[in-house]
Amino acid sequence: MKGMSLIVKTVTNIVIGFILIYGVYIVLHGHLTPGGGFAGGVIIAGTFVLKFLAFGGTARSERESLTIGSVFESLGALLFISVAILGILLTGVFFANFLAKGIPFHLVSAGIIPICNIAIAIKVGAGLFSIILALAAMKYVIED
Amino acid sequence: MIELYLFLAFILVAAIIATEIKDLLAAVISLGAVGFAVAIVFILVQAPDLAIVQIVIEVLTVVIFVAVISRTTHIDETIGKKLAGTQIFAVVLFAFFAILFLVVMGKALYQLPAFGHPTMKIASEYIRLGLGQTGGANIVADVILDFRALDTLGEATVLFTAVIGVAALMRKSGRKK
Known part of the structure; x- marks a missing residue:
């Protein structure tokens, strides 16, 4: 799809890093403050969508992005399910919190919850980015 | 309020x-x-x-x-x-069921406990045990990723299925011209 005007591109260049950092912050602090993997993942997906809408892309780059997005979505799902199965292997309970609890209100605490947040963020972000790419940016069906 | x-x-x-x-x-x-x-x-x-x-x-x-x-x-x-004959029938049918739903819903909602007074004990147990058993300060993260992580897995599966569905609908290869 085509890009947008110079104003949109300049503003995008300025704000996109801040939005990405905010998304990562929401994910990593999911067990301490409101937010978590789902919200942070959607914000991270939003930065990629913003870049695509502002700068556009060729049909080839869109197809490659869709492939990368689906790979990352599967990786996130695999990470989430492997944390759950590790719980079975180590303690005998599905989704058992097998890591140390740590001190509450510290960044490294709450056992597997931060890892699950990161897995969900990768999965949700890549999945929603793929959906938007397929629905809004691609021209597969219409032009073929 | x-x-x-x-x-x-x-x-x-x-x-x-x-x-x-x-x-x-x-x-x-x-x-x-x-x-x-x-x-x-x-x-x-x-x-x-x-x-x-x-x-x-x-x-x-x-x-x-x-x-x-x-x-x-x-x-x-x-x-x-203007609506055609079958559409008018559909609208009348819909209005009938909507009013029926509202009447039954009104009776059901009337019997609910007041706002902020849950009937089930399990929520207060989660709040009481959340910080001590999981170590997470955000009680919502404790519930969705520790106590009820299986529900979150189901939610993630729903999203995964949605992505697969969109990718299958928008695919290029295998389509009939």
């Missing part, structure tokens, strides 16, 4: 505008207004986790809708047309 009811009334008005307006772009913007008002309502009833998710999802939804509309058509041609 008055501002809560103000926003609920705003949601109703914006939703009715979204269904009745002829320009689809205006309808989508009206739908976005509904979503952001829902986010504010979540903040007012002290659910910031849900408010963040609602805001970001609403932004992405409006982006999808605007992108699709800008590639197809702006005008909803079904609004303002």
